[in-house]
Amino acid sequence: MSEMMTALQPLHLALLGIWGLLIAASLLVWALARSRPDKDYSELVQRTQSWWGMIAIFTAAFLLSRTLSIIVFALVSFLALKEYFSMIPTRRADRRVLFWAYMAIPLQYYWVADGWYGMFTVFIPVYMFLFLPFAMLLSQQTDGFLKAVGTLNWGLMLCVFAISHAAFLLVLPLPGAAEGSASGAGLLLFLVFLTQFNDVAQYTWGKLFGRHKIVPVVSPKKTWEGFLGGLATTTLLAVLVAPLVTPFSLLHAAIAGALIAAAGFIGDVTVSAVKRDLGVKDTGALIPGHGGIMDRIDSLTFTAPLFFHFTRYFYT
Template structure:
């Protein structure tokens, strides 16, 4: 484990212990109130934090495999939600096989193939396989939804894994490695969701996208942007090679596009007619519900850092 990461993990542990203690106290003080949702959310955060510690605390190959499994599960959730044609089972098999191949390029640090495999080669392969099947009814919808699902749940998320493949870079407080960049991205993305939720509950009056996500407010969005940008600026010198100005810009990017990823996936679920993508994570929904913000922040943060420092 590198540099400041053990201390950062300790800080997250302290936050979770504090949140669990506050929740237990509230339950004792107000036994008639229902805190089930909050309790389930915190329990799930314990599992997610443990997964983060396990993934980044061992060899980076472990982290790549974990991310590949998460992509697989998120894509599986997506496919389970959308209507698919029985004749496309062979196409779906190719789509699933593309997941380990995409993460193979990550493990090889083959940037050229990583960046074009799904957007170009899989994009060309899937409709070809559909043509061989010979069914034209529903063709456009089928090929569009399957490839969009791969782009969202696999290609976008694989950018988190490729951060691990980036070479070490000098930072303000020592050497910066990929594990530190991943920690920075994941923590800020998730804290941004929490900050926007809390600010929205406290001050929210004006809806941002009432037809897509009625609970999202302008006040929550602005509060989340300010909170996340401040945290990005504070954490930047310790976890990234970013200058103070670029740390601020990274905070704005993560907060603004984390919100965008959230509402885009909300629009998908609203179109399909479901509240959550799954039930795997108590209090949160499914894997896709927890990765929704990351589908936007991961590729954008990766290319932001890659362009300026690699």
């Protein structure tokens, strides 16, 4: 018992750090709104309030049990997939196929809970990939078949397969890690915290110093100043936090931080490109101040699988 307590200590510290940051950010927003009553900060205030909710859910699941954390990620995948299907053009004939796609979620997260890596990694890219077009052709409607099966698979990969990598960190055996220094939970915390922190850091740097646009057609607010400022801040933070919750060496921590920052940026602009294509501003309205759930986890869809394989390659 006492061994477990000492093993959990750094994680608790990290969680406390996140809450400290949240409180500091909330005070900053509050002070900002008070000092400039002429400006409208309602969206920023709403966004901060939503952060409280999200971090509370994440912390509770994290502290209560591993299974509950996996269920929370399954729920996130479900909400994201539902948002995606509600946003894209779909065919009436494919209702049943969409239902099968939803059914992939409990199965995929069951493989996660079971720690069955082999099935986890092939189930969607192989079995669902082959099964969905078959299920689709049964309706004998070939008009728009390719587009329908393509968009369906892409959504399943992004919302379910990619996100489930974050959850699999929880069950990842780490024989390469030094005794008691790290756990899957620490890695998940590292990934999610840095991914979300990087979003905020890139936004803040861009807001303060942004001048040179990167991909103006896709996302006019993304600038080199924001991207590089975020990359530097996130990498620095990764190096500082890594000894607490991960088995990473300093070099690996820096690489992981930079990887999360770069992949997070790419995930963000990829979902932006989808939104441009569909002509929508937000993917939904589930999270006040943020938009839909896809608007919040867009970066995570790219950082989760990449960070997972980085860790798995070097530490298992």
